[in-house]
Amino acid sequence: MKVRKAVIPAAGLGTRFLPATKAMPKEMLPIVNKPTIQFIVEEAINSGIEDILIVTGRSKRPIENHFDANEELEAALEAKGKEELLATVKDLNKINLFFTRQSYPKGLGHAVLQAKNFVGNEPFVVMLGDDLMVDQIPLTKQLMNNYEQTHASTLAVMPVPKEETSKYGVIDPEREFSEGVYNVRRFVEKPQPEVAPSNLAIIGRYLLTPEIFSLLETQEPGAGNEIQLTDAIDRLNQIQRVFALEFNGKRYDVGNKFGYMQTIIEYGLTLPEMKKNLIQFIKETAQNL
Ligand code: UTP
Numbered sequence: 001m002k003v004r005k006a007v008i009p010a011a012g013l014g015t016r017f018l019p020a021t022k023a024m025p026k027e028m029l030p031i032v033n034k035p036t037i038q039f040i041v042e043e044a045i046n047s048g049i050e051d052i053l054i055v056t057g058r059s060k061r062p063i064e065n066h067f068d069a070n071e072e073l074e075a076a077l078e079a080k081g082k083e084e085l086l087a088t089v090k091d092l093n094k095i096n097l098f099f100t101r102q103s104y105p106k107g108l109g110h111a112v113l114q115a116k117n118f119v120g121n122e123p124f125v126v127m128l129g130d131d132l133m134v135d136q137i138p139l140t141k142q143l144m145n146n147y148e149q150t151h152a153s154t155l156a157v158m159p160v161p162k163e164e165t166s167k168y169g170v171i172d173p174e175r176e177f178s179e180g181v182y183n184v185r186r187f188v189e190k191p192q193p194e195v196a197p198s199n200l201a202i203i204g205r206y207l208l209t210p211e212i213f214s215l216l217e218t219q220e221p222g223a224g225n226e227i228q229l230t231d232a233i234d235r236l237n238q239i240q241r242v243f244a245l246e247f248n249g250k251r252y253d254v255g256n257k258f259g260y261m262q263t264i265i266e267y268g269l270t271l272p273e274m275k276k277n278l279i280q281f282i283k284e285t286a287q288n289l
Contacts, residue, residue: 005122026036031132069090153207
């Protein structure tokens, strides 16, 4: 079956970015001129995803408005002849977006469970707004390609420094199934470095079969007393194969403050109108330290 649907959980509290995230989801934090969630939505569309569900918490308005028409703004841009900006703004209204609420932030697994009716009996992808992925083939598309061959759930993983395993879900790889794709013995959420089965961490892209939902419904809270998606995936792996695909592209972790700053600087350096001035500014600033 073709993978057509994506779920973007955006109901976390975003405590690391308070007070910015008090009244705004952290997925709306901009990377220069684009909110992070727009990068995720673009990755989905560039991968061939047709319908996207965003799971929001209390402050969903800004996300909804961002992807909705804004007649006043469109008329003003048109009157000023700002065609390029007008197209940028209008393109955002064309996407098939749906919204649902997670009433309490009980964990990522619980957020994904809110997508049960939207997804139905189809394979789907989960895309976290914390992680921006850059590669020639979008990572979501890479997972979809693996699904086409195996018809199995596939998670993206990447090596992380051993001392950071407690921030991630970590896999216990069994053997290489095909180049860069692993069979997995266990999926462990937030293991301490001493007990982590490897340094291959789950990053924010998952392709899952719909059997995950019945497992999420019975999933007990795990690490941090939250309903963890990783724990349900570990149980899924006991009834059907779940693969891990190693990502070789570039990952930007925008969920923490330093990663966010790095992302903004690197993205700024890709913008032709900014590159020269930004390099000069960085050099001068570093010299004055
Ligand atoms: P994080 O734990 O990184 O996000 O969850 P957070 O809780 O918002 O951030 P901090 O740690 O307090 O700063 C990973 C992703 O899962 C979503 C978040 O929105 C984020 O995209 N999430 C997490 C939910 O949608 N619901 C939850 O209950 C928990």
